[in-house]
Amino acid sequence: MLDIEEATKLAQKFLDEKVSHEGTALALVEGERAQVGSTFYFDCQSVAYLRTGDLRDLAVGTGYVRVDGETGECHMLGATESAQLDLF
Template sequence: MTPAEALALAEKHAEAGMVVDHTTLRETDFGFYFHVASEAYLRTGDMMDMPVDSCGVLVDRKTGHVHGLGSAFDLQYWLDAYDRGLHLPTDVIVLTVSDRQRAAFALERLQMSYVIPEVAYGETWTVPRHYNTKDFVRSFDSLPSRFERQNLIFRMHELDAIATNTDLTIALEPHADG
């Protein structure tokens, strides 16, 4: 995909009243980033006209999918997270544990969850439940332990802390059905 093709996709994705700024193009391993601004802000320069909850868009170079980036983190965070594939469902595999309690606390910061489908009133409910310290400590009895289909896009800082943690070693794999 070329930058021009990515720009066309980003512009097609832009909401009414928003403009994709082609001068802000940044190319990454994942794709192409463009800042998005409101027409009103570009016209007036007034901060009150700046869009809220937007850090721009990232166009996937392989699929052409356009990802709107939120304002929870700065641009570099989003670029790094997407380059690392954290926007996709990810399996977390615990390979080694040296201190079970501290390892469990480190994993809790990832806010991982699981779903047990429940049928009630003719409907199947899929309410996520978070793993807790006891769940993690129990999982350490048979390593490697796998926590499937985790959403880690907002947990890059915690993953980086685990990477330097001597209490456990983990591996990340894209979930099989992606």
């Protein structure tokens, strides 16, 4: 089973390689992570918003990054699914 640090690295790598687009880089929100059973959840937001706090840079409609603690598989949840989990 992964530990939280390994899962954090996988989640950011997933954002960098699979989710971020040119001009819309996403990053994990510091301190916004949770473990439920063997699954890890991370909140994410646009790098621009995390740097500036400017609402014009806010990534809207993004959900949590889910990392399976057994397999390391990463998946981006939708905003509705993330809101239903109510982790942060």
